[in-house]
Amino acid sequence: MSIDRRTFINRSAATSAGVALAGAAGTAAAEPAQAQERGHQPKRASLRVLGTTDVHGHVLNWDYFTDKEYDDKDHNDVGLAKIATLVEQARAEKGHHRTLLIDAGDIIQGTQLSYYYARVEPITGRHDKHAPKHPMALAMNHMRYDAAALGNHEFNYGIPVLRAFQAQCDFPLLAANALDAKTLKPAFPPYVVKHIRVPGAPDVKVGVLGLTNPGIAIWDKGNVHGKMTFPGLVEQAKIYVPKLRSLGCDVVICTDHSGLDGSTSYGDALPYPENASSLVAEQVPGIDAILVGHTHVERPCTIVANAQTGKKVVLSEPLMWGMRLSVFDLDLQLRHGRWEVVSVTAEVRNANTVPEDPQVAKLVRAEHQRVVAYVNQVIGTCKEAMSAAQAPYRDTPIIDFINFVQAATVKEALAKTAYASLPVLSQAACFSRSASIPAGKVSLRDVAGLYVYENTLDARVLTGAQVKDYLEWSARYFVQTPVGAPVDVAKLTNANSTPDYNYDVLGGGLTYDIDVSQPAGSRIVKLAFQGKPIDPKAQFVLAVNNYRANGGGNFPHVASAKSVWSDSDEIRNTIIAWVKANKTIDPAVFASGGWRLTRAGVPLF
Template sequence: MSLNRRKFLGGTAVTSAGVVLAGGAAGTASATPQPQGHGNGNGNGNTKRHTFSVLGTTDLHGHVFNWDYFTDAEFEDAGGNDVGLAKLSTLIDEVRTEKGGRRNTVLIDAGDTLQGTQLAYYYAKVDPITARRGPVHPMARAMNAIGYDAAALGNHEFNYGIPLLRKFEQQCDFPLLGANALDARTERPAFPPYHMIKVPTPRGRDVKVAVLGLTNPGIAIWDRAHVEGKMTFPSLEQQAALYVPRLRSMGADVVIVSAHSGTSGTSSYGDQLPHIENAAAIVAERVPGIDAILVGHAHAEIPEHRVTNAETGKDVVLSEPLFWGKRLTVFDISVTWERGRWVVESVSSEVRNTNTVAEDPRITRLLSREHERVIAYVNQVIGTATEAMSASEAAYKDAPIIDFINFVQAETVTAALAGGAYADLPVLSQAACFSRSAAIPSGDVTIRDVAGMYVFENTLEARLITGAQLREYLEFSARYFVRTPAGAAIDPAKLTNAEGIPDYNYDAVSGVTYDIDIAEPAGSRIVDLRFAGEPVADDARFVLAVNNYRASGGGNFPHIAAADQLWANSDEIRNTIITWVQDNGEIDPARFASVDWRLTRAGQPVFD
């Protein structure tokens, strides 16, 4: 443990002397007074005003280095962005110096830390931190070294199960906050709901900053297998309304919410839950007493967004620093001393770009061994391919690389159901283009090649559906395409992601054939749906090989979440594909590549 840190046990902050601090089981409080700071130039004798800064990150998704383990090269994207905690560390140090030093800044995160890179996967599955005498998670080591004060829980924190999350929590020198993550049995907080931090001022009048952590209710759907019967996730608004007044009564001068929830007011899971997925702006509008919200989950860049609270008429400042460590949010907060307490005078925010700085050698040295181990792991050759396959056009054309995923999934489910009551039913499969840069080379194939096709830790299930349900499923998926009249020019770059639908929510289904008429409105696009050359009857029955995210309601696709589960596997689909390559030795598209679907207009194909 680093200096001036507390251990957090069951939501109670305990000093090194074993003294329980204010807040009890409901939250944590600062145990160690911090050295006094100069208040960003305001420590000039004016004791009635002080300015300090709250720095925020979110959706780091296992990124420490500015490195892409799927391409085995430095990270690169079209926007010229950089990623990772090593970059953030340098930028954080610069901002701390600019704002009056570490003593005059607070550093928080809004969740989704534990999943997303092969570095994160390696220390969850290959060399797990939960093993006896297991390693310290690289994200914990890096964030401890940088000096985080608190982090909210993201939904992806639960992807590897609660035991691994609890081990990660033990390894962090800062609390993981989740006011709306409750123990299912006691309905009490399963994690500290909040953390109180004292920011010193020149004359000793500390500014008491409360950080309230809120996570995403969708965890109950997306990670049902890990949390059902163990934890519940009420709405962000409900828990904020419960805790913000409590924090104010405890003497909080400033209340910051770290929310793993976007600002749109919408939910990808529709009405499957009574709680809104992207509720940060709703919390700002409806819950009085909040000064700023660090937003996460939506992977958006929001330098500053002001929401007027309906009760107080005061602005709440929201900011979201993109994702993967590409940006750093900086909230500048000015307070004045009035009637024996600090009162917020103004709040503003901006985002800083990590591509303006070099990686911090302190962080890269700290984790160089872990980095090299993962590089060696992902570059293991596991088989060969007879020809190259690419996902560059897979979002709008039936591509062999997606066919390969569907082929392995369907084969796995067929084998699992063999000899059972459903063995004679046709097995279909769904897959999405998770990464348009995914590619399988001709010749040697490595773990990273296969992992690059399937970047999420999804597992495989088999669900029973009818022909009518399949058609509705495909219609829902086809909303992804922008309606384009017959005869109009086609620009593939503008054809997809209608209404902001991400690539991972467009499913291509194998085992049947169908056309998608993009000249028609959403809901009326599926044409000539056939199985084995015959039209699909409404009462036909199929088995759908489907990932657990979709099966649990992710994306709000119709019928699947309520469909009978015939089989489920706890192994990641990525590992299933890797094992298939190892067992078969060769990937030959001649075994699986076929044109099952195509885009059309008035019966004519959009692409040759």
């Protein structure tokens, strides 16, 4: 058997009948079929599909914010160099000629390595033989990826950077639900079809359908509005899965940058769910397996029955950043001249069990060293060490610093406008509990580690009443804890799986208590501005990141509020520029102690 790596799009054949699969844990399997012809056993074939997702710019097992090898409490390793070793092992087991490698998106954002080639030395800057190559393209091309779905973070740097990355890839970037806003035609290839050669039998035709996240329309509105539109995953899969079957595909694999559980972080701002992979499996007949992405969780194997056919669809999501590799194994049987899938299994493999592939590491060594030098440049000093370790449950100077810089930036921008007299509040969240700024010399990586996302700054007008609603929504993050009950900080936060980045602290002269003994929606007490109870009718300007301003997290009022200013530069760069200009970070200037957790008026800490 061998794989013809060319895209197959022109030939077609009759759609095969669906196979009723009966699933067990980790496996979906069918009863053995009768022999095709009397006295002859049917032909068998097998193939393997390997999958990664949410690699987020990790090639090497390196943390550019700490300037050392990556490690966490579970001793995970990260990066495509590690994954490449797992991939080669998996290919050797099954046969290179019958193994495909795909990705489910969020490739080019997340580390300073990927940021550098989007903003500092951008891949869009030159068009000659010496133009910089994106490290992710270098690694993925070497690893011989067959396809990758687009993730929402692919759009963070704008469409020109994404198109430049696309041009550097030797494999297609797929997105059946990324459409040109004017023509409503696909802006990227919806699918690719691969041939697997079977000696003495027809090729096995494998269709790979790529689906991205509708939330892009909200989260990266500034980059895509009027250019692209993003319908739902189920809606587009219903168009393209039958098309792939009509093209003669024996196997249909989806690679979805969308989680499993049907949840949505943007409320009713869009008619399409954010995490729709299980819905795709349930509502769209004809799919054999789905590589799941977006939610940064490890789900080795989930089985969902299709509501129409009863067929069991196998889904797998490997852990993010190249920590895990999903492995799908499919067995097929030749019936009446067509291949049919009779079993699918899925598992994940751990990148910390293998060494880095030396060839991948060598490919990106020069780029890596350039970025290490860039992030280690000293840009200022700090009078006291600051840490985000307690930021999710205590007011900490390191988060106050973000709010201080954001508010100062907006105040300066509005100084000569009709909004100059309005007080400026600011919103910030703890993106990384390991973020810290040392006492003494401060490097660029120290400051960049405070803000790991490519968010930009916006300014929206809210009333005092709306500010309170906003804070109530944010305070849902805490687990309700009755008076007298023991307090365990490890169990106090992330209620209903709310991530840290969806817990906002508001600064800029506000003070307030969060009473965690009360139910969500009734927790904000003693809300004051500059020492006086806040006036529900008073107007404020909120310095807010574009993710939140565009509806991310479904916070009330802000997405519909009037925007009075916005910036195209990343907030990270704004903070770095502030440190370079002011030279010294002094927590005494901005540490506010503006909020605290209480129960019936008694502080928890």
